Amino acid sequence: MDWEVVVGIETHAQLATRSKMFSGAPTAFGAPPNTQASAIDIALPGVLPVPNARAVEFAIRFGLAIGARINRRSVFARKNYFYPDLPKGYQISQYEQPIVEGGALAIATPAGEKTVRIARAHLEEDAGKSLHEDRRGMTGIDLNRAGTPLLEIVTEPDLRGAREAAAYARALHALVRWIEICDGNMQEGSFRCDANVSVRRAGEPGLGTRCEIKNLNSFRFLERAIEYEARRQIAILEEGGRILQETRLYDPARDETRPLRGKEEAHDYRYFPDPDLLPLVLAEDEIERVRREMPELPAARRARYAAEHGLSAYDVALLTESREKADYFERALAAARAPAKLVANWVNGEIAALLNDAGLDFDAVPIAPERLARLLERVHDGTVSHKGAKEVLAAMRARAEDADALIAALGVAQVSDRAALEGLVEQAIAANPKLVADFRAGRERALNALVGQVMKASRGAANPAQVAEILRAKLAG
Numbered sequence: 001m002d003w004e005v006v007v008g009i010e011t012h013a014q015l016a017t018r019s020k021m022f023s024g025a026p027t028a029f030g031a032p033p034n035t036q037a038s039a040i041d042i043a044l045p046g047v048l049p050v051p052n053a054r055a056v057e058f059a060i061r062f063g064l065a066i067g068a069r070i071n072r073r074s075v076f077a078r079k080n081y082f083y084p085d086l087p088k089g090y091q092i093s094q095y096e097q098p099i100v101e102g103g104a105l106a107i108a109t110p111a112g113e114k115t116v117r118i119a120r121a122h123l124e125e126d127a128g129k130s131l132h133e134d135r136r137g138m139t140g141i142d143l144n145r146a147g148t149p150l151l152e153i154v155t156e157p158d159l160r161g162a163r164e165a166a167a168y169a170r171a172l173h174a175l176v177r178w179i180e181i182c183d184g185n186m187q188e189g190s191f192r193c194d195a196n197v198s199v200r201r202a203g204e205p206g207l208g209t210r211c212e213i214k215n216l217n218s219f220r221f222l223e224r225a226i227e228y229e230a231r232r233q234i235a236i237l238e239e240g241g242r243i244l245q246e247t248r249l250y251d252p253a254r255d256e257t258r259p260l261r262g263k264e265e266a267h268d269y270r271y272f273p274d275p276d277l278l279p280l281v282l283a284e285d286e287i288e289r290v291r292r293e294m295p296e297l298p299a300a301r302r303a304r305y306a307a308e309h310g311l312s313a314y315d316v317a318l319l320t321e322s323r324e325k326a327d328y329f330e331r332a333l334a335a336a337r338a339p340a341k342l343v344a345n346w347v348n349g350e351i352a353a354l355l356n357d358a359g360l361d362f363d364a365v366p367i368a369p370e371r372l373a374r375l376l377e378r379v380h381d382g383t384v385s386h387k388g389a390k391e392v393l394a395a396m397r398a399r400a401e402d403a404d405a406l407i408a409a410l411g412v413a414q415v416s417d418r419a420a421l422e423g424l425v426e427q428a429i430a431a432n433p434k435l436v437a438d439f440r441a442g443r444e445r446a447l448n449a450l451v452g453q454v455m456k457a458s459r460g461a462a463n464p465a466q467v468a469e470i471l472r473a474k475l476a477g
């Protein structure tokens with residue numbers, strides 16, 4: 001029996017504002033505990049929250065980026081529950097009327113592009129943090145995170161399987177960074193996902209009972225947690241059992257999910273509109289201003305690179321992994337008298353590999369795109385081979401000289417000078433009568449051996465294509 005794995009994802013993206021959602025306290029990560037929680041963040045008596053205009057703007061930006069409806073009127077609600085890291089007893093969120101509804105995000109799958117529908121995205125504030133480590137059996141409470149602005153982004157149950165879910169999470173992560181509303185730092189918890197997972201037999205119309213796996217803070221854990229959870233549910237159903245709707249946690253050390261709370265213990269949050277906050281009403285000109293200031297989006301860039309430069313879907317998908325990478329590619333391309341395909345291959349290949357080795361990102365490429373452009377021109381005109389150019393690139397990290405100077409200094413220029421090559425070819429012919437006879441007798445492989453002799457004599461500097469051509473001409477004559 002074939003099973004289908006159905007996934008819907010809820011993501012908490014921390015908005016990259018300097019101050020909190022409803023107070024002026026700073027959001028910077030890593031401050032000493034409880035130094036960044038203001039009276040408003042912990043709702044001391046008599047304080048009044050004021051919405052952060054920048055956070056609202058970021059939510060609009062996100063809505064526009066996914067083609068969603070921006071609700072002109074949305075409502076902040078109190079979500080009531082008790083937890084030690086929430087001394088105020090409620091979190092301010094949006095419930096019945098979120099700021100963003102609908103829209104979609106395209107993801108790449110092995111079967112081609114797929115559209116994932118977004119149900120909603122709403123503004124809310126984060127809670128504090130409980131610290132269990134190094135507390136000698138006690139729990140510490142750090143309220144610095146209390147009141148930090150979050151955008152919670154919820155998909156429809158459109159994802160099928162762990163791979164697709166991870167592809168969606170990556171695409172969303174890339175988008176929020178691209179439009180600069182979230183720094184995407186997963187170690188610091190700026191981007192975390194909850195995965196809702198159910199399974200059903202292929203062809204079954206309705207959805208199965210789901211479990212929700214909370215707080216997955218890496219793409220790998222997200223993928224593995226869903227794989228484990230699907231296997232667990234399928235095993236239960238195949239034995240004739242029933243899935244209990246519950247919230248579970250993924251334990252990476254044991255690669256399994258464990259129950260956290262069941263539906264029976266699920267909270268009734270008693271949502272109601274926050275009496276301290278007016279409905280959030282957006283003016284048309286504000287939405288228009290955000291629209292005007294939107295950067296060109298990844299999908300638009302992909303289409304443009306494909307149309308203007310004839311690059312493949314695969315190449316453009318890689319080039320637009322981040323805005324910094326796409327910008328780097330464009331600057332290198334603008335500076336180089338070399339084909340776009342060559343520039344794309346080097347940005348996606350050698351530059352990406354170099355950054356990976358150095359633990360860097362495209363926001364900090366140690367080689368300026370204009371320097372890369374000079375080198376690629378030399379690859380294109382045959383001055384240097386791909387292999388030689390890789391040596392030059394490696395040297396560029398430590399040395400300031402331009403490509404031409406490094407090609408000379410490293411001695412990696414290909415010998416393309418016709419007279420020099422002809423001299424080497426003649427020597428090889430004179431020194432290898434057996435190979436020459438073999439080639440003339442029709443053994444094509446003898447030519448490769450002769451090319452090899454010339455390459456060796458030139459210590460790898462000869463241009464092999466040109467050597468073969470000269471050899472053919474001389475042996476035919």
Ligand code: ADP
Nearest residue numbers: 006007008009155156157196197198207208210
């Ligand atoms: P809740 O109110 O409990 O948070 P929602 O309807 O908001 O539930 O759904 C939360 C997430 O769960 C959404 O991403 C949704 O797509 C997903 N989801 C809902 N039902 C299922 C299901 N049967 N299987 C997988 N995902 C589901």
Ligand code: MG
Nearest residue numbers: 010152154194
């Ligand atoms: Mg929910």
